[in-house]
Amino acid sequence: MFEQIFFLASINDKKIIRWLYERYHKIFLKYINEQLHFKFYTLDIEANDLKTVIYEIFLKIFQVSKIKNLNQFIGFVKRQIYFYLVYLLRKALSNKNLVNQLNSNNFENREAISENLDDVSIELNNKFLIHELLEIIYKENLLLYHFTILIIKGYTTNEINKILKINSTKTYYFKSILKKYIKNLL
Template sequence: MFEQVFFLASINDKKIIRWLYERYHKIFLKYINEQLNFKFYTLEIEANDLKTIIYEIFLKIFQVTRIKSLNQFIGFVKRQIYFYLVYLLRKSLSNKNLVNHLNNNNFENYELISTNSDEVGAELNNRFLIYEFLRSIQKENLFLYHFTILIIKGYNTKEISEILKINSAKIYYYKALLKKYIKKLL
């Protein structure tokens, strides 16, 4: 049955593609949700965007490849979703976006920054030191880097354990490891 469905979809039959989308999009929404919670948690994507992404991937897959089985179809869609999330992550981390993000975050509230140039210089120096510290952690231990980012964002230990899928003992281990890095820096 699926061979005929995939054949009709490959000749760009929109009704069949829509039927496949309606029937299987929940599987891929769950997959995207898992990926966003585990690997791509820095991305901020809305639910309507996800549905659009999945439908566009369906169209793209049937234009490019001949699919013969349901497992092959699910595998292709998951791979394309993963590549798309990597693309979005790279796009969000580009230098231009990073500079815009830093400008928006650091200088959004002008009343927080003192007019005294010494205080401004000290604040910028502190931000630079934090940035360098995070960069050094990222080079040495990528998991600790993600853990540190979550702490900086204000997550509590329960939320961190759910996001990173680790138990509380590991959280306390990473907290101790982070303290060692900070002491080594000072």
């Protein structure tokens, strides 16, 4: 029975998707409540606020994949709900960080500025050392220079291997050379 229902939903039959939503949305509201109380308790939203999101997830799932049974359907929807809650949490955290950053940029608080002067001088010293290290590496080994730049930007070794088209042994070799340069600089 469900196989035929899911087939009709996969050809974008809105009535079937609406029927599935009316029948099963309470399961997902309960799941959202559990997630909001245990994992995502910092979010200031209610499960009922996400009813439209559940319906949109239903539409998205039937457009993207072919579902064959009820357990697969429930698993896909729960997974998409979890990803959406993670998205909301990251968005909330970035908004809080933005507010904190704006508050920290308030120049009326002179005490905070004087305390941060030491941190700024340490940061400038570190930037100078990194710049000096990059100049030395650039003069001696151009491929190692690009490798170092990618590490500074936060790429993983697998991504660096793909970008520079080198194998993992070469990556470990570059890491060891880079450690030697850093020891010599310090």
